Amino acid sequence: MRHKIAFITTEYVKPHLERILPQLGMDATFSIYAYHPFEEIDGFFRQIPREVDGVITSGNRFGSAFRHMFPRDRRVVVPMGINDAEVHRLFWRLKQEQPDLDFQRIYADFLDELHLSIPSFLTEDHGIPLSVSMDAGREQTPEEFLRGEYRQFQKLLEVWETGQFERIITRYSGLLPMLRQRGVQIFYPFPSIDSIRSACAQAQREIEMRQLQDYQAAEIHVNLWMPNPAYTVESLYEQRLLQLQQSLMDYFGSKAEDMLFRRSHFGVDILTDRKTVAQCTREYTVCELSAFLNARLDFRIFVGYGIGQGIYQARLNAITATRESEVSGGSYLVNEQDVLIGPLGGGEAAPPSPSVFSYMSSHAGISQATINRVLEVLGAMPNGRLTSQELAERLEITRRSANYFLKAMTQTGILQVVDMHRAAGRGRPEQVYGRAAAENTDRIH
Incomplete structure (x- = not known):
């Protein structure tokens, strides 16, 4: 199955990606979403379709803002940074265009933040790849992202107006059109075809790992209210069990064909996978299954989810989670690390x-x-x-x-x-x- 990968970038970089992506020869479907500086990033992120498997961002700034906005989104997010070779190529291209260009008269915002001079960057080993050091410690909320954009625009404009520099190089590609309108001689080191291919390959690897994880063994146990099964009226128990089974079939619909339903002494056990559990619990936060059943049934039920490295562990974890539901209320989940998560909605811890x-x-x-x-x-x-x-x-x-x-x-x-x-x-x-x-x-x- 071909993976669907979306690029989040700026209008300035979009033509570059449109030219490079067809050359990659990768088995994937690509789409590009271009961001305009200072626009609401929340609305921009929301236009990315849910069927996209992975997102590649221009640098870690976009990626961290995306994760903050959608903390429970399980799609792969891979930053595409700027590396040393691309910056070197840009410097030497500028030097070829103007042989008498003094490197001391070039300002690079990412080198300034790293306290590196351009000559030392070009001639010395500074110990850590630029693509790593530039993105270190740059976790940002969407609000911080917008404020950072505006501050950087003002800073670069002020740097240019000092008259100390003939050229400015920035990693904020979206700011280039506006700064050039102000007369700033500003440049951006475009990612090379190798960097783009590497980001795509990493995204595909992580998507495949995520898909394998989605099919990890899981069980859902839905138990009836039976304080003492020995004294339960058999006909009433059977009637309630049939109601529960029908309600479960209604909830899962066509997905039920891919699951194994078993009647147990206490209710219904469902053999399924991790992806289904994530969907039922809205990524382990709210149990939508129990909300649906409670609205349909006139008797109490208890829901427990178990995820395991194998079916046996998943079953034991589901039993533990259901016991917890019986005592504490709400639904619970025990994952493959045997960590108890809950209650999933239905009450505070x-x-x-x-x-x-x-x-x-x-x-x-x-x-x-x-x-x-x-x-x-x-x-x-x-x-x-x-x-x-x-x-x-x-x-x-x-x-x-x-x-x-x-x-x-x-x-x-x-x-x-x-x-x-x-x-x-x-x-x-x-x-x-x-x-x-x-x-x-x-x-x-």
Whole structure:
């Protein structure tokens, strides 16, 4: 499949790119979007179609402004900088046109910012490639981008009006037409065909890597509200499960053909890919799937997303995320680094607790909000003790999830097993949990 690559540049550079791009012989479709200085960059960025796979920008300024404006846009953004060879060629071209030209009478804004004189740049090794050093530390918001443009225009005009320089070289290609109208002898080092080809090749590599990542294994678990499945009326459960399945099919539409739906003991599990999860969660920020289901169904559901290096890890992560949804509300996601993300809409994260519990939360694999709720239930118990059955009933979660949370908090030293309780009649004894001793908490901290 041919990649669609858009160039973000200025009107001054656009003809240069139109001449070079057909010579590359690359298997890609190119489009060029030319920016006019001082115009609203937000509106300019919005004209770039969503179907574009990657964006190549003239320098890092455009790229950083684009990322700030669309922080969750997953399209590849590659800056096309100016390198040493291109600047060298421009200097020597100017020298050929005017043999008596004094390099001390040339001002280059990017060299001035790097505290480099032109003779030292031309004759000495300054240690770092110009394309790297020029873009270092240049992260800008769209507003900063516009202010920087205007400041640079005023600065270059002031430099010229001092009368100290016969030529000015700038990396701000969009300013050239306006400055030339003011009589400024100003030039821009156009990117070479090699630089353009290199930027395109990098964009294609990153697009291919992103596409491979999109198809990384993922699972979505949507569980029904079942505090105790053993006492659930079977016909009611079956009716709700059918409603849930139909609603899921309506939500995904034709995309459902590329997914695997499985009925589980608790609801529906969906085997899919990372790209689908990103779409359902608006790039891991808001769970649109749960919003759709909650509007359609008259019973509670819990949504958890899991992403993994393989199907097994994706499934385990989806189970963990769904358990978190049962306790804390909202939807959760666990990624391939086993990082818990959420809640995805539907509520704010719990306020931070003391540092010892923040540390324990990161090692327990459950959120701070869940730890807080379990501790609240434990604190409300008359004897300060708790079984998994009691936790399940008070939090209205499954017994399986209650066991998982209690064991996770025991492994990290928040809780400890303080007794064993045997119900009347036969059966395995049930563990009773209480707060861990203070010395254990101090040791972990």
